[in-house]
Structures are given as C-alpha cells and as structure tokens.
Amino acid sequence: MREYSPDLTPQWKRPKAVPEVPADPDLVVEVAGTDFCGAVVACEAGTVTLEDRFGKRRVFPLEPRGFLLDGAVVTLTRPSRAPAAPARTASGSIAVPGARARVARAGRIYVEGRHDAELVERVWGDDLRIEGVVVEYLEGVDDLAAVVAEFAPGPDARLGVLVDHLVPGSKESRIAASVSGPDVLVVGHPYVDVWQAVKPSALGIGAWPEVPRGQDWKTGVCRALGWPENTGAAWQHILSRVTSYRDLEPTLLGRVEELIDFVTGSGEA
Numbered sequence: 001m002r003e004y005s006p007d008l009t010p011q012w013k014r015p016k017a018v019p020e021v022p023a024d025p026d027l028v029v030e031v032a033g034t035d036f037c038g039a040v041v042a043c044e045a046g047t048v049t050l051e052d053r054f055g056k057r058r059v060f061p062l063e064p065r066g067f068l069l070d071g072a073v074v075t076l077t078r079p080s081r082a083p084a085a086p087a088r089t090a091s092g093s094i095a096v097p098g099a100r101a102r103v104a105r106a107g108r109i110y111v112e113g114r115h116d117a118e119l120v121e122r123v124w125g126d127d128l129r130i131e132g133v134v135v136e137y138l139e140g141v142d143d144l145a146a147v148v149a150e151f152a153p154g155p156d157a158r159l160g161v162l163v164d165h166l167v168p169g170s171k172e173s174r175i176a177a178s179v180s181g182p183d184v185l186v187v188g189h190p191y192v193d194v195w196q197a198v199k200p201s202a203l204g205i206g207a208w209p210e211v212p213r214g215q216d217w218k219t220g221v222c223r224a225l226g227w228p229e230n231t232g233a234a235w236q237h238i239l240s241r242v243t244s245y246r247d248l249e250p251t252l253l254g255r256v257e258e259l260i261d262f263v264t265g266s267g268e269a
Contacts, residue, residue, distance in 0.1 A: 018065050019072075022079040023048045029076065030068040031060055043078050089126040090244045091257075102132030106157035107263040109135045110147070112164050115235050116194045120162075120256060122242050131264050144175050144186075153183040160259035163188035185262045187255040192217050195238055197252035202241045 021027070023043040029050070030037040036058060038050030043062075051057045060066065064075045111117050117137040121128075128135060138147060141163055153159040161179075166172050166188020176186035191197055192211075195218065200207050211220030218231040227234050245253055 018075050020077045021067075021069055021074045023062070023076045024079050027069075029074070032066050032068055032073065043076075045078065048076055090123045091127050092245050093127050102130060104134050105132045105263065107133065107153075107159065108151070108157075109133060109160045109162065109259050109263055111135060111137050111162045112141060113137050113139060113194075115239075116162060116164070118235075118239060119194055119197070119242065119248075122239060123245055123248065124256060124260065127260065131260065133260060133263055141172055141175050145179050148179045148184055153181075155183060157183070158263050158265070159184045160263045161186040162255060162259060164194060165190065165192055185259065187258055189249075189252045189255055191249075191251075194252070195221065195235070197249050198238055198242055199247055199249060202247035203238060 023040045025040055027040045028037065029040070031050070036050065036052065038052040038056075038058070040048060041051045041057065042049040046062055047059050048062055049057055049059050062076050062078065065073050067074050067076050109120075111120060114137055117135050120135050138144065138161075141161075144161065148159060151157075151159055161176070161184070163172050163176060163186060166176060166186075167190050172188065176188070180186050189197055196208050205225065209221055209224035211217045211224070218234070219229055221227075222229045222231060222234050227237075241247065
C-alpha cells in the first residue's frame with residue numbers, strides 16, 4: 001500500500017491557483033507575453049479568436065495561464081455555449097434589436113407595382129425602417145416622367161426607381177433614360193414580372209415556365225404549373241415562400257441594395 005506523503009512545501013512557495021474564465025463574446029483580454037489585446041469574437045475547440053480596436057483578428061491557443069484579464073493571469077476556457085452569430089435581417093444585414101424606425105426621409109424608392117413593393121418589404125423591410133426609406137408603387141412606368149417632375153428630386157430628396165423588364169431597346173429603357181439624373185436613379189431587372197425574381201427552388205419547381213407571346217404571363221404561369229388561375233392567390237403563395245435574400249435572384253438583390261444606398265446617400269448615381 002502506497003504511503004501518504006503530505007506536501008511540506010511552504011504555502012508562500014506554492015504556485016497560486018490561476019482562475020479559469022469562460023471566453024465569452026466581447027470579453028477583453030491581453031495575450032500573455034505579447035502586446036496584443038482584444039475582444040473575444042469566436043471560441044472553437046482549443047483556440048480563441050480576438051479582435052483588437054483596429055479590427056485586426058488573431059487566433060490563439062487556449063493555453064493555461066495564457067492571458068491577462070485586468071492585469072491578472074487567467075486561463076481562458078471554452079464557454080458552455082459557443083458565441084452566437086449576430087442575428088440578421090431577411091436581407092442579410094446585422095439586426096439591431098430594439099432599434100426604432102427612423103423618421104421618413106424626403107427621398108423615396110418607387111417600384112412598378114404592389115407585388116414588387118410587397119417583395120421589397122418582405123426582404124428589406126427592417127433595413128428600410130431603420131434607414132427611414134419609404135417604398136411606394138407606381139402601377140406601371142408609363143407616367144414616370146410626370147411622377148418624377150411632381151416629386152421634384154434634389155440632393156436632399158433623392159428618388160430611386162425599380163423597373164421590371166429593363167432591357168436594352170425596351171420601352172422601359174427609353175423611359176428610364178428620359179428621367180435619369182444626378183438625383184434620380186432608375187435601375188431594373190430583366191424579368192417580365194417580379195415573380196421571376198423568386199428562385200424556382202424556393203417554390204419547389206425546376207424553372208419558371210415559358211409563356212407564349214400574347215398570353216398574360218401570370219395567367220400562363222398558373223396554367224403551366226397547375227395552379228388555380230387566381231394570380232392574387234398565386235402571388236401570396238409565392239411571397240410566403242420567401243424567407244430571406246437567399247430566395248431571390250442576385251439580379252434583383254443588387255438593384256435594390258443599389259437603390260437603398262443611393263437614396264440614403266451611401267452611393268452615387
């Protein structure tokens with residue numbers, strides 16, 4: 001039987017116990033033996049990622065006695081729950097919990113119809129409220145020149161317009177060219193209707209059907225897909241399948257982001 005041997009080392013000679021501290025998000029520590037100081041942004045098995053005040057990130061091993069917290073040596077440990085990724089809006093922007101809607105700007109974004117407006121609201125609604133951008137619909141672009149003239153855009157009241165089927169040589173492209181200017185930005189997507197900007201995969205179909213020329217496109221889509229010929233109900237079904245920007249075609253995503261940047265002054269024409 002092994003005999004018990006008491007530790008006779010004097011207390012003052014024994015190494016002090018080093019506290020273990022969970023590497024929770026935003027915890028600010030200094031790396032022992034270096035001049036790097038930063039906040040925890042991620043913690044994986046065996047490593048921690050710190051970000052300094054300049055935005056530079058570095059990865060360090062979770063070694064015993066490897067960090068200083070308020071000047072005292074500590075051992076960082078992986079938290080019981082890994083740092084959660086920032087919550088994001090449907091558009092992919094970082095969410096701002098509790099943010100109040102900004103007072104509406106003088107600038108506006110116009111879209112062609114109600115379906116366009118509802119789709120923009122579905123994906124970018126949170127962002128637009130924080131930015132104070134109002135979206136209105138036109139019921140078509142034939143009278144766009146008169147609408148722009150009445151709006152009287154200026155540097156502090158920019159106007160952005162999203163147009164369907166904006167392709168070279170089209171009626172829409174000629175109208176867009178006639179109203180564009182330093183304070184008016186007209187952009188568009190190539191689709192016959194904004195329905196097509198929703199990815200077919202989001203609806204569980206292989207592709208949007210081809211509709212013969214001369215036939216109402218939306219009605220033709222409903223017939224080809226075996227849906228009841230109620231385009232309003234069909235649109236509500238389509239809209240219900242859109243949960244985030246991932247369900248939309250990049251062509252539309254880029255144009256809407258461009259308009260938001262322009263109206264808020266973050267981008268130029």
